Amino acid sequence: MLLNRSRGTVIAEGLKIVGNVTAEGPVEIHGDIEGEVRGTSLVVSRQAQIKGPLIADDVIVDGFVNGEIHGVNVVLKSRARVVGDVHHQSLTVERGARFDGRSLHEAVQASAAPQSRRLGVTEAAE
Numbered sequence: 001m002l003l004n005r006s007r008g009t010v011i012a013e014g015l016k017i018v019g020n021v022t023a024e025g026p027v028e029i030h031g032d033i034e035g036e037v038r039g040t041s042l043v044v045s046r047q048a049q050i051k052g053p054l055i056a057d058d059v060i061v062d063g064f065v066n067g068e069i070h071g072v073n074v075v076l077k078s079r080a081r082v083v084g085d086v087h088h089q090s091l092t093v094e095r096g097a098r099f100d101g102r103s104l105h106e107a108v109q110a111s112a113a114p115q116s117r118r119l120g121v122t123e124a125a126e
Helices: none
Strands: 010-011 016-018 026-031 033-035 039-045 049-051 056-063 065-067 069-076 080-084 086-088 091-092 098-100 103-105
Touching: 086 091
Parallel strands: 010 026, 016 033, 026 039, 033 049, 039 056, 049 065, 056 069, 065 080, 069 086, 069 091, 080 098, 086 103
Antiparallel strands: none
8 A cells, every 4th residue: 555665664464552653654554553643644454453543644544443533635445434533634535434523624734843733733742
């Protein structure tokens, strides 16, 4: 699913991470994660299960996510199961996807601010 595997992070099927994941580039997830996931782009494959928020410019979900999604462009593929609100500028929901939450359109302005601020995510330290 990633265009260039040498420049991205792959979390393999069978791997379970408990804790936050932050990557400088794209992340492809096939395993399970309990915690926040951040990257420039996130791909949640069909077998993946995420319990926690996803934060990236581009988010593609074809697996299970229980948590908020914050993205500029969000795509819920046909086998996606999402429980949680989706904050987005663009949202595509394919036929067959299940989505239990709110779609919250947010105008995202180009800025030099960190990605989390552009997406409306605040941190406790701010």
